[in-house]
Amino acid sequence: MSTNPIPIIAIDGTSSSGKGTIAYKLAEYFGYNYLNAGALYRLSAYTALANNVNLSHKEALIQIASDLRPHFKGKQIIINGKDVWPIISTQEYGNHASVISPIKELREALFYAQRKMIASPGLVAEGRDMCTHVFTDAKVKLYLDADVTVRAERRLIDEERKKTGKTLEMIEKELELRDHRDMTRDLGRLYPADDACIIDTGNKTIDEVLKECVEWCEAQGIVGGC
Ligand code: DC
Secondary structure (H helix, E strand, O other), rough: OOOOOOOEEEEEEEOOOHHHHHHHHHHHOOOOOEEHHHHHHHHHHHHHHHHHHHHHHHOHHHHHHHOOOOOOOOOOEEEEEEEEEHHHHOHHHHHHHHHOOOOHHHHHHHEEEEEEEOOOOEEEEEOOOOHHHHOEEEEEEEEEEOOHHHHHHHHHHHHHHOOOOOOHHHHHHHHHHHHHHHOOOOOOOOOOOOOOEEEEOOOHHHHHHHHHHHHHHHHHHOOOOO
Protein backbone atom coordinates (compact mmCIF):
# COMPACT_ATOMS: atom_id res chain seq x y z
CA MET A 1 0.00 0.00 0.00
CA SER A 2 1.27 3.51 -0.79
CA THR A 3 1.91 5.85 2.11
CA ASN A 4 -0.77 8.28 3.24
CA PRO A 5 -0.26 11.91 2.14
CA ILE A 6 -0.64 12.85 5.82
CA PRO A 7 2.43 11.42 7.58
CA ILE A 8 1.63 8.68 10.07
CA ILE A 9 4.05 7.18 12.59
CA ALA A 10 2.60 3.82 13.65
CA ILE A 11 3.92 2.09 16.76
CA ASP A 12 3.15 -1.42 17.97
CA GLY A 13 4.57 -3.14 21.00
CA THR A 14 4.09 -5.26 24.08
CA SER A 15 2.49 -4.01 27.33
CA SER A 16 4.78 -1.71 29.33
CA SER A 17 7.37 -1.65 26.53
CA GLY A 18 7.33 2.15 26.76
CA LYS A 19 5.37 2.67 23.54
CA GLY A 20 2.82 4.99 25.21
CA THR A 21 5.45 7.35 26.58
CA ILE A 22 7.52 7.30 23.40
CA ALA A 23 4.50 7.80 21.14
CA TYR A 24 3.36 10.80 23.16
CA LYS A 25 6.84 12.34 23.17
CA LEU A 26 7.22 11.76 19.42
CA ALA A 27 3.87 13.48 18.84
CA GLU A 28 5.06 16.44 20.92
CA TYR A 29 8.43 16.51 19.14
CA PHE A 30 6.97 16.56 15.63
CA GLY A 31 3.86 18.56 16.59
CA TYR A 32 1.62 15.69 15.45
CA ASN A 33 -1.73 14.41 16.72
CA TYR A 34 -1.62 11.46 19.11
CA LEU A 35 -3.73 8.30 19.21
CA ASN A 36 -3.61 5.78 22.02
CA ALA A 37 -5.53 2.87 20.45
CA GLY A 38 -5.46 0.79 23.63
CA ALA A 39 -7.45 3.56 25.32
CA LEU A 40 -10.36 2.87 22.97
CA TYR A 41 -10.43 -0.80 24.01
CA ARG A 42 -10.07 0.20 27.66
CA LEU A 43 -12.84 2.77 27.26
CA SER A 44 -15.18 0.21 25.73
CA ALA A 45 -14.68 -2.05 28.77
CA TYR A 46 -15.09 0.90 31.14
CA THR A 47 -18.34 2.06 29.50
CA ALA A 48 -19.71 -1.48 29.63
CA LEU A 49 -18.93 -1.97 33.31
CA ALA A 50 -20.16 1.53 34.22
CA ASN A 51 -23.51 0.52 32.69
CA ASN A 52 -23.62 -2.89 34.37
CA VAL A 53 -22.94 -4.69 31.09
CA ASN A 54 -21.05 -7.94 31.49
CA LEU A 55 -17.86 -8.18 29.44
CA SER A 56 -19.14 -11.43 27.93
CA HIS A 57 -22.12 -9.61 26.37
CA LYS A 58 -20.73 -9.40 22.85
CA GLU A 59 -23.61 -7.55 21.13
CA ALA A 60 -23.74 -4.86 23.81
CA LEU A 61 -19.96 -4.38 23.62
CA ILE A 62 -20.08 -3.96 19.83
CA GLN A 63 -22.80 -1.30 20.24
CA ILE A 64 -20.75 0.48 22.92
CA ALA A 65 -17.65 0.52 20.71
CA SER A 66 -19.69 1.84 17.76
CA ASP A 67 -21.15 4.62 19.91
CA LEU A 68 -17.85 5.71 21.51
CA ARG A 69 -17.23 9.44 21.00
CA PRO A 70 -14.12 10.06 23.10
CA HIS A 71 -12.64 13.50 23.24
CA PHE A 72 -8.84 13.31 23.38
CA LYS A 73 -7.02 16.20 25.03
CA GLY A 74 -3.34 15.33 25.07
CA LYS A 75 -3.17 12.25 27.24
CA GLN A 76 -6.55 12.93 28.77
CA ILE A 77 -9.70 11.16 27.60
CA ILE A 78 -12.74 13.21 28.39
CA ILE A 79 -16.12 11.54 28.82
CA ASN A 80 -19.02 13.70 30.02
CA GLY A 81 -16.58 16.40 31.05
CA LYS A 82 -14.46 14.04 33.16
CA ASP A 83 -10.95 12.72 32.44
CA VAL A 84 -11.29 8.94 32.76
CA TRP A 85 -7.64 8.14 31.91
CA PRO A 86 -6.59 7.76 35.61
CA ILE A 87 -9.26 5.03 35.95
CA ILE A 88 -8.80 3.17 32.68
CA SER A 89 -4.99 3.30 32.65
CA THR A 90 -4.80 0.65 35.39
CA GLN A 91 -3.57 -2.89 34.77
CA GLU A 92 -7.11 -4.07 35.60
CA TYR A 93 -8.57 -2.19 32.64
CA GLY A 94 -5.65 -3.31 30.48
CA ASN A 95 -6.70 -6.88 31.19
CA HIS A 96 -10.39 -6.11 30.54
CA ALA A 97 -9.41 -4.48 27.23
CA SER A 98 -7.33 -7.47 26.25
CA VAL A 99 -10.22 -9.85 27.05
CA ILE A 100 -12.74 -8.02 24.84
CA SER A 101 -10.28 -7.16 22.04
CA PRO A 102 -10.69 -10.43 20.03
CA ILE A 103 -14.32 -9.53 19.13
CA LYS A 104 -14.29 -8.99 15.36
CA GLU A 105 -17.11 -6.43 15.07
CA LEU A 106 -15.77 -4.45 18.03
CA ARG A 107 -12.38 -4.23 16.30
CA GLU A 108 -14.11 -3.13 13.09
CA ALA A 109 -16.00 -0.35 14.90
CA LEU A 110 -12.78 0.86 16.50
CA PHE A 111 -10.92 0.60 13.17
CA TYR A 112 -13.06 3.43 11.77
CA ALA A 113 -12.72 5.50 14.95
CA GLN A 114 -8.93 5.17 14.63
CA ARG A 115 -8.77 6.05 10.92
CA LYS A 116 -10.80 9.20 11.68
CA MET A 117 -7.86 10.41 13.76
CA ILE A 118 -5.70 10.97 10.64
CA ALA A 119 -5.32 14.74 10.48
CA SER A 120 -2.77 17.34 9.48
CA PRO A 121 0.10 17.86 10.18
CA GLY A 122 0.46 14.16 11.06
CA LEU A 123 -0.43 11.38 13.47
CA VAL A 124 1.46 9.20 15.92
CA ALA A 125 -0.63 6.09 16.71
CA GLU A 126 0.30 3.41 19.22
CA GLY A 127 -1.29 0.02 19.84
CA ARG A 128 -1.03 -3.62 18.82
CA ASP A 129 -2.08 -3.61 15.16
CA MET A 130 -1.24 -0.06 14.10
CA CYS A 131 1.49 -1.08 11.62
CA THR A 132 -0.01 -4.39 10.55
CA HIS A 133 -3.69 -3.51 10.10
CA VAL A 134 -5.04 -0.04 10.95
CA PHE A 135 -2.28 2.14 9.49
CA THR A 136 -0.57 -0.05 6.91
CA ASP A 137 -0.15 3.22 4.94
CA ALA A 138 2.07 4.72 7.68
CA LYS A 139 5.28 6.44 6.61
CA VAL A 140 7.13 5.06 9.63
CA LYS A 141 6.53 1.78 11.46
CA LEU A 142 8.10 1.00 14.81
CA TYR A 143 7.90 -2.06 17.07
CA LEU A 144 8.90 -1.64 20.73
CA ASP A 145 9.65 -4.53 23.06
CA ALA A 146 11.72 -5.42 26.12
CA ASP A 147 12.37 -8.44 28.26
CA VAL A 148 9.30 -9.26 30.41
CA THR A 149 11.21 -8.86 33.70
CA VAL A 150 12.38 -5.39 32.71
CA ARG A 151 8.80 -4.46 31.80
CA ALA A 152 7.48 -5.88 35.08
CA GLU A 153 10.07 -3.86 37.03
CA ARG A 154 8.83 -0.67 35.32
CA ARG A 155 5.25 -1.57 36.12
CA LEU A 156 6.14 -2.35 39.74
CA ILE A 157 7.12 1.29 40.33
CA ASP A 158 3.59 2.32 39.34
CA GLU A 159 1.93 -0.40 41.40
CA GLU A 160 4.00 0.53 44.47
CA ARG A 161 2.97 4.16 44.10
CA LYS A 162 -0.66 3.07 43.96
CA LYS A 163 -0.05 0.66 46.89
CA THR A 164 -1.73 -2.27 45.11
CA GLY A 165 0.37 -4.83 46.99
CA LYS A 166 1.35 -6.63 43.77
CA THR A 167 4.73 -8.34 43.68
CA LEU A 168 7.17 -8.43 40.76
CA GLU A 169 6.24 -12.08 40.13
CA MET A 170 2.51 -11.27 40.03
CA ILE A 171 3.07 -8.44 37.54
CA GLU A 172 5.34 -10.60 35.40
CA LYS A 173 2.64 -13.29 35.22
CA GLU A 174 -0.02 -10.71 34.28
CA LEU A 175 2.17 -9.31 31.50
CA GLU A 176 2.95 -12.78 30.15
CA LEU A 177 -0.72 -13.66 30.10
CA ARG A 178 -1.64 -10.41 28.32
CA ASP A 179 1.22 -10.80 25.78
CA HIS A 180 0.07 -14.34 25.07
CA ARG A 181 -3.56 -13.28 24.59
CA ASP A 182 -2.58 -10.29 22.40
CA MET A 183 -0.15 -12.32 20.29
CA THR A 184 -2.28 -15.39 19.66
CA ARG A 185 -5.77 -14.08 18.90
CA ASP A 186 -7.04 -14.47 15.31
CA LEU A 187 -7.61 -10.78 14.56
CA GLY A 188 -5.30 -7.84 15.10
CA ARG A 189 -2.72 -9.98 16.85
CA LEU A 190 0.51 -8.35 17.93
CA TYR A 191 3.56 -9.05 15.77
CA PRO A 192 6.21 -6.86 14.16
CA ALA A 193 5.36 -5.68 10.62
CA ASP A 194 7.90 -6.77 8.00
CA ASP A 195 8.86 -3.16 7.38
CA ALA A 196 8.93 -2.08 11.05
CA CYS A 197 12.05 -0.88 12.82
CA ILE A 198 12.34 -3.08 15.92
CA ILE A 199 13.59 -1.31 19.04
CA ASP A 200 14.55 -3.05 22.27
CA THR A 201 13.72 -0.58 25.06
CA GLY A 202 15.18 -2.72 27.88
CA ASN A 203 18.01 -1.09 29.83
CA LYS A 204 17.66 2.18 27.94
CA THR A 205 16.41 5.49 29.28
CA ILE A 206 13.31 7.10 27.76
CA ASP A 207 15.54 9.80 26.24
CA GLU A 208 17.78 7.19 24.61
CA VAL A 209 14.79 5.38 23.07
CA LEU A 210 13.26 8.69 21.98
CA LYS A 211 16.51 9.73 20.28
CA GLU A 212 16.67 6.40 18.42
CA CYS A 213 13.04 6.77 17.28
CA VAL A 214 13.44 10.42 16.22
CA GLU A 215 16.55 9.55 14.20
CA TRP A 216 14.73 6.69 12.48
CA CYS A 217 11.67 8.88 11.73
CA GLU A 218 13.85 11.64 10.30
CA ALA A 219 15.74 9.12 8.18
CA GLN A 220 12.34 8.09 6.73
CA GLY A 221 11.58 11.69 5.81
CA ILE A 222 9.51 12.87 8.78
CA VAL A 223 10.17 16.57 9.27
CA GLY A 224 9.06 19.31 11.60
CA GLY A 225 10.75 18.32 14.86
CA CYS A 226 11.55 20.96 17.46
O1 DC B 1 -1.83 -0.57 24.82
P1 DC B 1 -2.70 -0.94 26.02
O2 DC B 1 -1.98 -1.64 27.13
O3 DC B 1 -3.45 0.25 26.52
O4 DC B 1 -3.78 -1.96 25.43
C1 DC B 1 -4.74 -2.58 26.26
C2 DC B 1 -5.31 -3.78 25.54
O5 DC B 1 -6.13 -3.34 24.44
C3 DC B 1 -4.30 -4.72 24.92
O6 DC B 1 -3.83 -5.67 25.87
C4 DC B 1 -5.09 -5.37 23.81
C5 DC B 1 -6.04 -4.27 23.37
N1 DC B 1 -5.53 -3.59 22.17
C6 DC B 1 -5.75 -4.20 20.96
O7 DC B 1 -6.31 -5.28 20.90
N2 DC B 1 -5.34 -3.58 19.82
C7 DC B 1 -4.71 -2.41 19.85
N3 DC B 1 -4.31 -1.86 18.72
C8 DC B 1 -4.44 -1.78 21.09
C9 DC B 1 -4.86 -2.41 22.24
